[in-house]
Amino acid sequence: MQASIQNEAGKAVVKLSGRFDFNTHREFRGAYEPLVADASVRSVVVDFSGVDYLDSSALGMLLMLRDKLGGANKDVALTGVRGNVKQVLDIANFGKLFQIS
Numbered sequence: 001m002q003a004s005i006q007n008e009a010g011k012a013v014v015k016l017s018g019r020f021d022f023n024t025h026r027e028f029r030g031a032y033e034p035l036v037a038d039a040s041v042r043s044v045v046v047d048f049s050g051v052d053y054l055d056s057s058a059l060g061m062l063l064m065l066r067d068k069l070g071g072a073n074k075d076v077a078l079t080g081v082r083g084n085v086k087q088v089l090d091i092a093n094f095g096k097l098f099q100i101s
Contacts, residue, residue: 049080
């Protein structure tokens with residue numbers, strides 16, 4: 001998985017591409033941790049348009065992201081969700097925890 005960050009006007013977009021699974025947990029955490037401490041960031045959007053696979057460990061990483069950002073009073077949303085990724089998030093009822101588009 002590749003992770004890139006675009007930050008503008010208090011909204012950070014974490015764009016992911018490739019497989020989002022246990023092997024990518026360090027890279028994912030390394031991408032979002034600086035955003036938690038950054039006072040200029042008020043919301044984070046995780047862009048899944050380039051992700052073709054995620055597993056249960058990726059779901060856990062998203063929950064950790066939500067907890068850390070919530071603790072810093074920051075919003076988090078998921079975008080670009082489609083195909084198998086959408087199916088997994090729907091089965092896990094993540095629509096109740098995240099704003100998903």
